[in-house]
Amino acid sequence: MVTTGRRVGRPRAEQRPDSGLSAPEELLRAAAELFTTHGYAATTTRAVAERAGLRQATMYHYFGGKEDLLAALLESTVRPSLELARELLADQERSAEARLWELCRSDVELLCGGPHNLGGLYLLPEVRVDRFDGFHRVRAELKEAYGALLAATGAGAALASDEAALRTDLVFGLIEGVILVHRSDPERPVAAFAAATADAALRIVGAAGAAGGAGGPA
Structure with missing residues (x-):
């Protein structure tokens, strides 16, 4: 098997323009948008991950769930x-x-x-x-x-x-x-x-x- 030696990171759910933000920052930005426009109760972790262009499993790598995202936004x-x-x-x-x-x-x-x-x-x-x-x-x-x-x-x-x-x-x-x-x-x-x-x-x-x-x- 031929390998390139390139480390494969956590895959994104979809290709989005590179914003220069880290994955946690992307998730917080997505959560801020969805919580304030769609409502906290109506927003799922899957929706946050998808809006950030990441897989849901990646979101759970950084945040335990919606409460963690909300807590981070509030403290910010x-x-x-x-x-x-x-x-x-x-x-x-x-x-x-x-x-x-x-x-x-x-x-x-x-x-x-x-x-x-x-x-x-x-x-x-x-x-x-x-x-x-x-x-x-x-x-x-x-x-x-x-x-x-x-x-x-x-x-x-x-x-x-x-x-x-x-x-x-x-x-x-x-x-x-x-x-x-x-x-x-x-x-x-x-x-x-x-x-x-x-x-x-x-x-x-x-x-x-x-x-x-x-x-x-x-």
Whole structure:
């Protein structure tokens, strides 16, 4: 038998243009599209694999099932914001108001700026189960960062702890609430939407100079 010495990889279900993505990335992209357009419950693992141009067995090589795909997508909507929040907490050169405004703006752009409304997946009842504890832990850490930045503002420092906690809940709820607003008008320019939401968040805090405009508060 003649061999070429070429290693044969896991075969694709169909030939698709090479996107440059790895197999897990292809699967997550396919899952994002199908979960947000066809619905999570109506999407099968076979459909995800086929949309990615891979065999179902290949999908199970990387992910245990739909829940694993959903968990990875959910965490992908939070981790970049958490990384930014950590950087902003460490930044002592800008005012806390400016840093909070920037976190709000960036978070809204992340939730609404992609090709698929992944933030809408937060509303799925399936997300409440223990399998998604990792997502909820990361989300809770992000909320704590919001609270820390809020408390560092001039207005936040004057609040009693229970009032500061309430305003953190309101700001965080506003940011995640953009999911529904964006769904009602997906053609709205995301950059302007994000800046306006950040302005509104600082008004909730009671911070001076909340109308940040393009550059945010000084």
